[in-house]
Amino acid sequence: MTEDVPIAETRRGRPRSAAAHQAVLAATARLLTCGDLEYDDLTVEGIAAEAGVGKQTIYRWWPQKAAVVLEALLTGHLQLDFAQVPDTGDLRADLHTWVDQTLDEAFTEGYRSMARSLISALLAGAAHNEGFQAVTRIWEDSPVADRLRQEREAGHLRADLDASSAAAAIASPLVLRLLTSGRPEAAWAHALVDTALDGARTR
Amino acid sequence: MTEDVPIAETRRGRPRSAAAHQAVLAATARLLTCGDLEYDDLTVEGIAAEAGVGKQTIYRWWPQKAAVVLEALLTGHLQLDFAQVPDTGDLRADLHTWVDQTLDEAFTEGYRSMARSLISALLAGAAHNEGFQAVTRIWEDSPVADRLRQEREAGHLRADLDASSAAAAIASPLVLRLLTSGRPEAAWAHALVDTALDGARTR
Amino acid sequence: MTEDVPIAETRRGRPRSAAAHQAVLAATARLLTCGDLEYDDLTVEGIAAEAGVGKQTIYRWWPQKAAVVLEALLTGHLQLDFAQVPDTGDLRADLHTWVDQTLDEAFTEGYRSMARSLISALLAGAAHNEGFQAVTRIWEDSPVADRLRQEREAGHLRADLDASSAAAAIASPLVLRLLTSGRPEAAWAHALVDTALDGARTR
Amino acid sequence: MTEDVPIAETRRGRPRSAAAHQAVLAATARLLTCGDLEYDDLTVEGIAAEAGVGKQTIYRWWPQKAAVVLEALLTGHLQLDFAQVPDTGDLRADLHTWVDQTLDEAFTEGYRSMARSLISALLAGAAHNEGFQAVTRIWEDSPVADRLRQEREAGHLRADLDASSAAAAIASPLVLRLLTSGRPEAAWAHALVDTALDGARTR
DNA sequence: AGGTAAGCGAGACGGTACGTCGTGTCTTTTG
DNA sequence: CAAAAGACACGACGTACCGTCTCGCTTACCT
Numbered sequence: 060m061t062e063d064v065p066i067a068e069t070r071r072g073r074p075r076s077a078a079a080h081q082a083v084l085a086a087t088a089r090l091l092t093c094g095d096l097e098y099d100d101l102t103v104e105g106i107a108a109e110a111g112v113g114k115q116t117i118y119r120w121w122p123q124k125a126a127v128v129l130e131a132l133l134t135g136h137l138q139l140d141f142a143q144v145p146d147t148g149d150l151r152a153d154l155h156t157w158v159d160q161t162l163d164e165a166f167t168e169g170y171r172s173m174a175r176s177l178i179s180a181l182l183a184g185a186a187h188n189e190g191f192q193a194v195t196r197i198w199e200d201s202p203v204a205d206r207l208r209q210e211r212e213a214g215h216l217r218a219d220l221d222a223s224s225a226a227a228a229i230a231s232p233l234v235l236r237l238l239t240s241g242r243p244e245a246a247w248a249h250a251l252v253d254t255a256l257d258g259a260r261t262r
Numbered sequence: 263m264t265e266d267v268p269i270a271e272t273r274r275g276r277p278r279s280a281a282a283h284q285a286v287l288a289a290t291a292r293l294l295t296c297g298d299l300e301y302d303d304l305t306v307e308g309i310a311a312e313a314g315v316g317k318q319t320i321y322r323w324w325p326q327k328a329a330v331v332l333e334a335l336l337t338g339h340l341q342l343d344f345a346q347v348p349d350t351g352d353l354r355a356d357l358h359t360w361v362d363q364t365l366d367e368a369f370t371e372g373y374r375s376m377a378r379s380l381i382s383a384l385l386a387g388a389a390h391n392e393g394f395q396a397v398t399r400i401w402e403d404s405p406v407a408d409r410l411r412q413e414r415e416a417g418h419l420r421a422d423l424d425a426s427s428a429a430a431a432i433a434s435p436l437v438l439r440l441l442t443s444g445r446p447e448a449a450w451a452h453a454l455v456d457t458a459l460d461g462a463r464t465r
Numbered sequence: 466m467t468e469d470v471p472i473a474e475t476r477r478g479r480p481r482s483a484a485a486h487q488a489v490l491a492a493t494a495r496l497l498t499c500g501d502l503e504y505d506d507l508t509v510e511g512i513a514a515e516a517g518v519g520k521q522t523i524y525r526w527w528p529q530k531a532a533v534v535l536e537a538l539l540t541g542h543l544q545l546d547f548a549q550v551p552d553t554g555d556l557r558a559d560l561h562t563w564v565d566q567t568l569d570e571a572f573t574e575g576y577r578s579m580a581r582s583l584i585s586a587l588l589a590g591a592a593h594n595e596g597f598q599a600v601t602r603i604w605e606d607s608p609v610a611d612r613l614r615q616e617r618e619a620g621h622l623r624a625d626l627d628a629s630s631a632a633a634a635i636a637s638p639l640v641l642r643l644l645t646s647g648r649p650e651a652a653w654a655h656a657l658v659d660t661a662l663d664g665a666r667t668r
Numbered sequence: 669m670t671e672d673v674p675i676a677e678t679r680r681g682r683p684r685s686a687a688a689h690q691a692v693l694a695a696t697a698r699l700l701t702c703g704d705l706e707y708d709d710l711t712v713e714g715i716a717a718e719a720g721v722g723k724q725t726i727y728r729w730w731p732q733k734a735a736v737v738l739e740a741l742l743t744g745h746l747q748l749d750f751a752q753v754p755d756t757g758d759l760r761a762d763l764h765t766w767v768d769q770t771l772d773e774a775f776t777e778g779y780r781s782m783a784r785s786l787i788s789a790l791l792a793g794a795a796h797n798e799g800f801q802a803v804t805r806i807w808e809d810s811p812v813a814d815r816l817r818q819e820r821e822a823g824h825l826r827a828d829l830d831a832s833s834a835a836a837a838i839a840s841p842l843v844l845r846l847l848t849s850g851r852p853e854a855a856w857a858h859a860l861v862d863t864a865l866d867g868a869r870t871r
Numbered sequence: 872a873g874g875t876a877a878g879c880g881a882g883a884c885g886g887t888a889c890g891t892c893g894t895g896t897c898t899t900t901t902g
Numbered sequence: 903c904a905a906a907a908g909a910c911a912c913g914a915c916g917t918a919c920c921g922t923c924t925c926g927c928t929t930a931c932c933t
Contacts, residue, residue: 114880217464228435239394277900315910322910634840713914720885724886
């Protein structure tokens, strides 16, 4: 996030306080996680206060609020991972289970506000900042993609399968539904898995 | 958006001005479309000024900025539709074409800021407002869903296919990519179509 | 205030409501008296609501808020009289008593807010409206003036005494002190009476 | 106005900008004096704009509009002093002259709107704010009081005369008249002086 | 060892927009 | 046809944050 290319160029003056840096990221994560704070309600002043840090210290190191959130995300202060895909040997059943689990978790109250925080951050930041593209990895490089790759190697799936794309076909619709507050029916979600596995065409 | 339950309950006092109502929606669309205005830069005061309307009139009828934008969207003042799916008889080729077209359009500058406007509005609003679920229709009831239904009726697709779900498997990943500013590679997008049609499994 | 000369001229349509007129004045007095409402906090909307009357009905008959208050004052809906001057035969003692009483009353909480309401109204109105000069009568034609006139007729005071002016010399300083929230010392107030009776010059 | 208790308590953070402080007072005086602005028409937003200052800066230091005006008054940014009392040796003639001058000045248009500004400020503020009692000094510590004190020391007036009280007996009625827009007759005003000097009683 | 160049918490600064409130006008239905 | 109800355009209110700017420190390198 912050350009840290100290090419032997020893900086003069007081060095950056690592403590302040961490405090900011931790405060950000704390506010988004525990509080009932949406991303939009998150303020730089609020972060500074929570972190016990001067506002200027934040502006010195991050160009905008979204950058703070993104760094909190990428450094793991803010966790937003999907559940693991179980492995019973039956891919279809495993993915159905994963989809159900994911929806269960997603529509748990605490999680949802955090998830929306993430996506709001993503959007607000991504609109103007190239670095934010990384966020798509969250669903495109999800455990689902790993499993699909693994099954492909085992020869159970098409050899030319684009695992990332196929994972996105399952996870992206779920993410968008998660954001719009309407929990989809299980059948709809299972159909996503079935379509991705079997295709729409008659076999 | 506005409760229109005309239970013969004749309202007293001056009736709501349809002109003001329309002026607000039109002004909103005008600002987002023609101007170089992002959703975040759109202000209630700005809408009121552009519409020649009192600020209070907006707050009287819409709880938040996002609701105004949503209504502008749903009433067609703000157009954000997907392209039509061409019909050459070859479903796969048609969908590939549609995907390419959609990405071309989406990564046109003017369109993108408007599209992000939509989704930001959606998110800010959807988090707390049940009415906003309607926004999912934009991609789940897209022309792709219609085409899939039509092909299913013609017997070219599985009879038990959930067309909405399958359309989402194609459109949702595109929407999310659109929001995160990184244009996906054509191969990735085509793979979405192929997975949806043929499935991941070996046939 | 309002021309109410319905000279047998049978008007068509719904007759003007005397009840509404009275209700407005009564509501005004009620709000200023009982409530903890200052004049500035008094609103036309508030009066209309309290009176169960349309806002327009008020604007139809009075040009401004101050005019309503003034009429309430002049018609006695709003009482703001000074205490009577006792008559023990000793003018000086009587005026000292009156001054003490007036201050006691004035610095009673309920009274003060009403009195300030009056004066605020007076000022707001008087600045732009000739009719408001009448308000000066409250202190210049106070019971003190009457008593001075009476004593002058009895030959106890100078025959050429301007009773109104002399009464003002006593009452006006009290009124201004009342408005500025600092209760004057009794000695200062008694000195007002003594100066007015004996003059500043050595005798 | 602002608590200036410099208890060696070194304040942290950026110190208050004296420039902004002065700019606000100057702008207030400028608007009330030069403009055709009544006190009621004076807005905090207007002051901020005229002063080139953020609105919050005003609210940070003054609780209400009236307090700004009062401070402008007390610091001399806004001049509202009475004329000097001439000194020809003849006290009565001098006071008559002063009264006439004061009324002439008071009923000059420019002055009056400013004067009402003062009193409106006074009232709105004084009702709830102890600090506003200072305003009474404007008429009770007027040049008249000084002159009376001086004459008392010279033995021309009663040794026990309360000069402040006697000055109030002359000035307060004038102030109230000034506020209620009716210019009193000269005779009435002269009678005030005569009563204050000679008393009402027959000598 | 002292000088000096940052960084630090704090918080005031000029701004912009917020969402609310009150004004005085207007347009309905009701009596 | 006036009165009630209440929506309307307008504009000020007081608040919340923005991103910038002093302050008086503290820290750690560099003479």
